Amino acid sequence: MIRGTAADEQIRAVATVTTQTVEDARIRHTASATATAAIGRSLTGAALLGAGLKDGGSVLLRVLGDGPIGAIVAQADAQGRLRGYAVNPQADLPVTPAHKLDVGGLVGKQGTLHVTRDVGLRTPYHGSVPLVSGEIAEDLAAYLVRSEQVPSVVALGVLVGPDLHVIAAGGLCVQALPGASAGVVADLEARALRMPPITQLVANGHTPEQILATALGGWEPAFGEVSRVRFHCGCTRQRVEEMLLTLGRTELEALLAQEGRAEVTCRFCGDRYVLSGNELEGLIAKLRSGTAPLM
Numbered sequence: 001m002i003r004g005t006a007a008d009e010q011i012r013a014v015a016t017v018t019t020q021t022v023e024d025a026r027i028r029h030t031a032s033a034t035a036t037a038a039i040g041r042s043l044t045g046a047a048l049l050g051a052g053l054k055d056g057g058s059v060l061l062r063v064l065g066d067g068p069i070g071a072i073v074a075q076a077d078a079q080g081r082l083r084g085y086a087v088n089p090q091a092d093l094p095v096t097p098a099h100k101l102d103v104g105g106l107v108g109k110q111g112t113l114h115v116t117r118d119v120g121l122r123t124p125y126h127g128s129v130p131l132v133s134g135e136i137a138e139d140l141a142a143y144l145v146r147s148e149q150v151p152s153v154v155a156l157g158v159l160v161g162p163d164l165h166v167i168a169a170g171g172l173c174v175q176a177l178p179g180a181s182a183g184v185v186a187d188l189e190a191r192a193l194r195m196p197p198i199t200q201l202v203a204n205g206h207t208p209e210q211i212l213a214t215a216l217g218g219w220e221p222a223f224g225e226v227s228r229v230r231f232h233c234g235c236t237r238q239r240v241e242e243m244l245l246t247l248g249r250t251e252l253e254a255l256l257a258q259e260g261r262a263e264v265t266c267r268f269c270g271d272r273y274v275l276s277g278n279e280l281e282g283l284i285a286k287l288r289s290g291t292a293p294l295m
Contacts, residue, residue: 001080002208002226003051006219010180011188013221014051015172015211016229017202018044021082022158023166024231028270029085032092033160034101035069040158041103041136042074043084044171047229048154049115049140050076051173060116065134067108068093075268081232083268101160107134113143137171144175151176151185153192157199168202174215191215233269240264240273241283249287256280 001016022040025031031039042063050059055078063072070087093102111131118124127147132138137156144152152175159168174192176185201211209223244252244262255262262275275283 001047001051001229002212002223004212004216004221004223006216006221007180007184010177010184011174011216011219012177013172013174013212013216014048015170015208015215016044016047016051017170017206017208017211018047018082018229019166019169019202021047021229021231022169025084026164026166028231029089031086031089033164034092034103034106035086035089036160036164036166037101037158038063038069038072038103038106038136039074039084039086039089040166040169041156041171042072043076043082043231044156044158044169045136045140045154046074046076046084047080047082048171048173049117050078050080053078054119055079057117057119059118060114061140062114062116063107063111063131063134063136063139064114065108065111065131067091067104067106067134069106069108072107073268076229080227080229081234082229083231083233085267085270101158103136104134107131107136109134113139115143115147140173144173150178151180151188153188155192155195155198157197157202159199159203168199170198170202170208170211172198172211172215231269233266233271235266235269235271235273237273241275244275244280244283245287249284252280252284252287256284 003014005012026036046061058077061074068091072086074084076082093105096102114128116124116126129143129146132142137154141152141154144150155172161167260277264273
């Protein structure tokens with residue numbers, strides 16, 4: 001991922017290539033072709049929103065539509081770590097008459113896009129807008145315009161092969177900053193219509209720098225440093241144990257009696273944690289003795 005400015009800092013932009021990140025998500029969630037595109041666009045959108053976060057910051061994107069995929073959740077942090085899931089990742093639809101993956105149909109056109117930014121303040125900032133199309137990019141652009149009053153062009157794309165392998169994925173966000181001239185805003189809108197599809201650029205080997213150069217050419221852009229993005233989830237066995245402790249002694253004893261063990265699967269990454277009967281008894285013993293950590 002790379003950020004940049006142009007037109008005497010009237011324009012800011014960020015571009016990212018997320019092909020491997022989206023492929024990792026597809027494999028973890030055994031997602032269908034169309035669900036892979038929907039999840040991948042959401043992950044890439046979260047990455048764009050998270051560009052420039054300070055250490056400890058994060059952004060959470062939730063796409064709550066009325067389509068068969070159900071809710072989609074994607075999160076990005078200041079280190080470029082992305083994670084996300086869909087409630088029904090195996091859901092799929094036939095391609096559109098234009099032979100495109102029907103992401104809008106899978107997500108649904110009725111619903112809400114929610115964005116929560118945690119920048120280290122006491123209360124995270126939350127904004128939401130109704131879905132425009134369910135195609136994610138248009139919805140995200142609408143959020144930036146309506147909720148943050150920033151004219152924005154957002155392009156997100158995921159190209160999936162016949163074997164479901166992710167061939168290309170990436171995104172671009174170009175914004176006119178407060179005080180930008182009407183001519184710059186008009187030029188931004190015109191450039192958006194001329195831009196090739198983001199998946200075409202990524203599939204042809206374009207780097208984030210080259211994508212930004214294509215979007216900002218003629219505006220004398222200045223680029224920042226390239227940063228890494230990747231799929232990463234912070235779930236651990238210790239966190240699973242801490243979560244189980246919050247259930248309380250009675251619930252854990254009932255779980256031990258009925259199942260003889262505990263099995264927890266992380267929705268974000270699909271990792272599975274199994275605690276044996278002996279390990280459950282150890283957690284119960286901590287609760288009995290009062291040595292369990294305070295949550």
